[in-house]
Amino acid sequence: MVDRVWNFSPGPGALPLPVLERVRDELLEYPGAGASILEISHRSPAFERVIEEAEANLRDLLHIPSTYRVLFLQGGASLQFSMVPMNLLLESAGYVVTGSWGKKNAHAEAIHRGGARTVRDGGETGYTEVPTSLDGLADGLDYLHVTSNETIEGVEFPLGFEPADGPPLVCDASSDLLSRPIPVERYGLLYAGAQKNAGPAGLTIVVLRADLLERIPRGVPTMLDYRTYVEHRSLYNTPPVFAIYVLMLVTRWLRDEIGGLDAMAERNREKASLLYDEIDGSNGFYRGHAAETGRSRMNVTFRLPDEAMEKEFVARAADEGMVELAGHRSVGGIRASIYNAVPVEAVRALRSFMERFRTATP
Numbered sequence: 001m002v003d004r005v006w007n008f009s010p011g012p013g014a015l016p017l018p019v020l021e022r023v024r025d026e027l028l029e030y031p032g033a034g035a036s037i038l039e040i041s042h043r044s045p046a047f048e049r050v051i052e053e054a055e056a057n058l059r060d061l062l063h064i065p066s067t068y069r070v071l072f073l074q075g076g077a078s079l080q081f082s083m084v085p086m087n088l089l090l091e092s093a094g095y096v097v098t099g100s101w102g103k104k105n106a107h108a109e110a111i112h113r114g115g116a117r118t119v120r121d122g123g124e125t126g127y128t129e130v131p132t133s134l135d136g137l138a139d140g141l142d143y144l145h146v147t148s149n150e151t152i153e154g155v156e157f158p159l160g161f162e163p164a165d166g167p168p169l170v171c172d173a174s175s176d177l178l179s180r181p182i183p184v185e186r187y188g189l190l191y192a193g194a195q196k197n198a199g200p201a202g203l204t205i206v207v208l209r210a211d212l213l214e215r216i217p218r219g220v221p222t223m224l225d226y227r228t229y230v231e232h233r234s235l236y237n238t239p240p241v242f243a244i245y246v247l248m249l250v251t252r253w254l255r256d257e258i259g260g261l262d263a264m265a266e267r268n269r270e271k272a273s274l275l276y277d278e279i280d281g282s283n284g285f286y287r288g289h290a291a292e293t294g295r296s297r298m299n300v301t302f303r304l305p306d307e308a309m310e311k312e313f314v315a316r317a318a319d320e321g322m323v324e325l326a327g328h329r330s331v332g333g334i335r336a337s338i339y340n341a342v343p344v345e346a347v348r349a350l351r352s353f354m355e356r357f358r359t360a361t362p
């Protein structure tokens, strides 16, 4: 018997149960391979089909145009903090910082290499908001970098924030890729660590407009050069085979069982509203971190009247089988991560707990 909790982990996060069951069922013998997916060559016909389907499913779900390349890398989203400027920063790049990941990103290689600067930083107000428009911010730059969802603060750009033209938009979409439809054609490059909405840790998805490959300077080390992954279809060396296999199953689940990204977005909206409605209706007992226009649908962050009560909240929720609700160690408070695979039922249970906790507190 399995005894699974309601998992609100910020990442690696919950995976769809039917996907885990399928992994379990196929673990000893991948169909047609006579061995586990963990034991077969990345050059085997069975894995060829896996990586092809994973890419095809992503293209299908996100409507990725044929002029874009889909790459599977390792090194986490954090390696992209370095790879993006190594490949695309020729003279100048701009970083819009709406939270801790964007700040870390902008201060990683991008800024150390020179030429990169922060064009917006919401740090003074504690990262509660996103800019209302990005128009004009990228003028004259090689690219403009944004983080579509800030996982720690729970601040997300609303749908359709992408400028229609101008220099390439580069986006760290680690914690909201595949949670809603996006206009891929408005991006130069999108990247995401898989471990929130797409699969297990160890895999980074990169979606890149092909013409940008032409500007990559000479001298970028082979494993850090996007062209290596394009030329070898992400099989220059051994890719994270298992993670790509799970991505294939997760994207299949999104398409066949959820019904695509419009349907997923609707579910995610419903889940987020359940919690924000309770926060808004609590007469200030729960205080949401993000301003209404920048509220994340993925990471719902809020405070209670004091820290002792927050500790109590986390402990009592865990007693009821709802785990990983403590906010990031750098900001404290409560964070409920409600990624794609967290069912509405789990969020309803949390909402009911929030109501009961509030009314039981004198």
Ligand code: PMP
Pocket: 011, 075, 076, 077, 078, 079, 101, 147, 149, 150, 151, 152, 172, 173, 174, 175, 193
């Ligand atoms: N960017 C964002 C928005 C994230 O949420 C995270 C991880 N939580 C990272 C980057 C870093 O990802 P990784 O651990 O895969 O390097």
